Amino acid sequence: MRRRLGEAVLWLTVAALAGWAGLRLCGWEPKFVWSQLVSFTPYAAAFSVVPLGFALYLRAGPLIAAALAVTCAFAVAVLPRVLPEGNPPAAGPVLRVMAVNLLHSSVLPPVLVETVERERPDVLHLLEFTGLMQKRVEELGLTRSLPYRIVLPGEDSSGAAIYSRYPLRAADRPIAAPAFEGSPRHLPAVVTLPGGREAEIVAVHACAPSEGWRTACWASSVRALPPAGGPLRILAGDFNSTLDHAVLRDLIATGYRDAADVTGKGLSMTWPYYEQPRLFPKVAIDHVLADRRIAVQSFRTLRVPRTDHRATLTELVLP
Incomplete structure (x- = not known):
């Protein structure tokens, strides 16, 4: 009786x-x-080995086969993220891109400036960027190392900024703002690198897939991002989507590569960290997508105090 009950629970x-x-x-x-739930697919994949282990212990043939099939299905979805990929040949300029969501500009300005000075990015994407934060970080010397900027300050989550070591100009094709007032906005620009090579960069901040109108805003804000093809393009920031969301995978399929995935760090979780229990499960919603012609040399996440996101720092080599 106990065995039958155990098998029934395992089958469910x-x-x-x-x-x-x-x-x-x-x-x-x-x-x-x-x-929201699909973001936790890596955890479901890890858990899938538990019923498989019990099935093996019980020597229940059909149950073993079913559990093994499920584990293999999860492996198809998740395992490639920890397997590094090769890079296309690229011998052009190197570009270090850093992106961080500031949690309504809660990050202390001196901490942000110190982090930038230590990590020395060439391009810095700042999300949830307010006018007051702009004033404070520029007073503290952010523009000494990153003198070029395009800033779209806003309240709460709507503001964004790009600071750069190299000249910036507005993108030829702006990205339409969300139809929902107060929503996050993407900020596109074009950076001119030494030697005159240009690349389009986008500070990405998609809506969250949460209740009410934000559910509709979420998918449309990801679809609003420009597909790959044509000029070299790099998208970096808070996509509010994981590699388990079809809308993000569709965007990547146009000709991008995810920097974390390429370097075998696709399970580097980036949110939520601030004021959350240590064991609260985290998800990977901050990404750097680079045109497939661009080589990804490195990717890592950084802790920045007082924000719930990990910053991302990526080193790219243009063709």
Whole structure:
């Protein structure tokens, strides 16, 4: 009796995990709850070995086969993120791109400036950037190392800025602002590197897939980002999407590569860290997408106090 009950519980667990894996692989995303839940697919993948282990212990043949199939399905979705990829041939200028969500500009300005001076990015994307934060960081000398800037300050989550070591100009094709007032906005620009090579850069801040109108804002804000092709382009910032969201994978499929994925660090979680229990599960929603012609030399995340996001720092080599 006890064995039958145990097998029944295992079958229900495997069935639930099979449904999760099936939804993830087919790309269909029911609104609201699933758009959030699918972000935790790596944890579901890790958990899938538990019923497999119990099935092996019970020597239940059909259950072993089903659990193994589910684990393999999750492996197809998740395992490539920890396997480094090669790079295209690239011998052009090197560009270090740093992006950080400032949590409504809660990061202390001296800390931000010190971090930038220590890490020495060539391009800095700042999200949730207010006018007061702009005033303070520029007073503290941010523009000494990054003298060029395009700034779109705003309240709470709507502001963004790009600071650069190299000349900047507005992008030829602006990205349409969200139809929802107070939503985050993407900020595109063109950077001119030594030797005259240009690349388009976008400070990305998508809406969150949360309740009410934000669910609609989320998918449309990711789809508003420009596809790859044509000029070299780099998208960096808070996508509010993981590699388990079909809308982000569709964007990457146009000709981008995810820097964390390319370097085998696709499970580097970036949110939420501030004022959360240590064991609260984290997800990877901050990304750097580079045109597939660009080589990704390195990717890492950085702790910046007083924000719930990890900053990203990526070194790229242009063709």
